[in-house]
Amino acid sequence: MTATMHAWEVREPGPVEGQSLRYVEKPVPTPGPGELLVHVRTCGVCRTDLHVTEGDLPVHRPHVTPGHEVVGVVAATGPDVDGHAVGDRVGVAWLRSTDGTCRFCRRGDENLCPASRYTGWDADGGYAEYTTVPAAFAYALPGGVGDTALSPLLCAGIIGYRALLRTSLPENGRLGLYGFGGSAHLCAQLALAQGARVHVLTRGAAARRLALDLGAASAGGADGRPPEPLDGAILFAPAGGLVPVALRALDRGGVLAVAGIHLSDIPPLAYEQDLFYEREVRSVTANTRRDGRDFLALAERHRVRATTHPYPLSRAQDALRDLKAGRFDGAAVLVNDLEPRGPVPPG
Ligand SMILES: [Zn+2]
Numbered sequence: 001m002t003a004t005m006h007a008w009e010v011r012e013p014g015p016v017e018g019q020s021l022r023y024v025e026k027p028v029p030t031p032g033p034g035e036l037l038v039h040v041r042t043c044g045v046c047r048t049d050l051h052v053t054e055g056d057l058p059v060h061r062p063h064v065t066p067g068h069e070v071v072g073v074v075a076a077t078g079p080d081v082d083g084h085a086v087g088d089r090v091g092v093a094w095l096r097s098t099d100g101t102c103r104f105c106r107r108g109d110e111n112l113c114p115a116s117r118y119t120g121w122d123a124d125g126g127y128a129e130y131t132t133v134p135a136a137f138a139y140a141l142p143g144g145v146g147d148t149a150l151s152p153l154l155c156a157g158i159i160g161y162r163a164l165l166r167t168s169l170p171e172n173g174r175l176g177l178y179g180f181g182g183s184a185h186l187c188a189q190l191a192l193a194q195g196a197r198v199h200v201l202t203r204g205a206a207a208r209r210l211a212l213d214l215g216a217a218s219a220g221g222a223d224g225r226p227p228e229p230l231d232g233a234i235l236f237a238p239a240g241g242l243v244p245v246a247l248r249a250l251d252r253g254g255v256l257a258v259a260g261i262h263l264s265d266i267p268p269l270a271y272e273q274d275l276f277y278e279r280e281v282r283s284v285t286a287n288t289r290r291d292g293r294d295f296l297a298l299a300e301r302h303r304v305r306a307t308t309h310p311y312p313l314s315r316a317q318d319a320l321r322d323l324k325a326g327r328f329d330g331a332a333v334l335v336n337d338l339e340p341r342g343p344v345p346p347g
């Protein structure tokens, strides 16, 4: 008899306020060669899950289970797995696999691999009791931090870190963060710990309060102007209209990094006003495993902590609706509060 589990899947991409998601009972997946079967303990709720659910991103796998910030425990291993054992706590993140052979992989830019595949988009993710992950892409996790607090680090944290790297912020630089959700509030903590002055520009009053509590030098409205010119800025809000706003807030030589995977259209830019004096706009595409490992180590050293809002797994749809409506600050995390279903498939 095959064990079954509860899982969310995208029924038909569309507004999350409707019935685009459904909660189903389906077989526990079987780990393939080189893969781990992971019993999900927690899974963070990322804006990308909303993009997958609503169809902002094209369908890669029909009826996919979203979720790519999984903290779980290895329940079984597929053939040819080294270095992981049943019972190990692991993290499952967005980058699921690459070919390892293309020009980008060979030069260390595996985030640009044209054959890359993603958890919760190309393969079923963590809005479920169990998920699978290629062992080579599972993260070892630091001890001493709980599952719920760790989950948002696995995408929101790692992407925020890569975005910060992409700004090439000078030492003790002035950094602007546009939008202040799950990713930004982790990025802010790291930037502050590394000596940056951080200005937050976001619409929510609760998010502005959180920013100041974390040590931001200022917190104002998203289309306002920071109190001083910026050496670097990161656009976390998926609003292309903020690109010229942020560019105009940059000092000479400043860099704007666009962190999101999806952005509404950017209005026309005026060369002199928006780009001259060597200001730059750069995109951020996923991350490498090295980014992930480096960030997890830095987060542990600097005690980067996510502000979390737990939801039971059965309420994933509500968590996504609340994310869309901006009903919480920090990051929502799904908690698998269901009893483990045995027996799991043999490894
Ligand atoms: Zn490649």
Ligand SMILES: [Zn+2]
Binding pocket: 046, 047, 048, 049, 068, 094, 155, 156
């Ligand atoms: Zn994500």
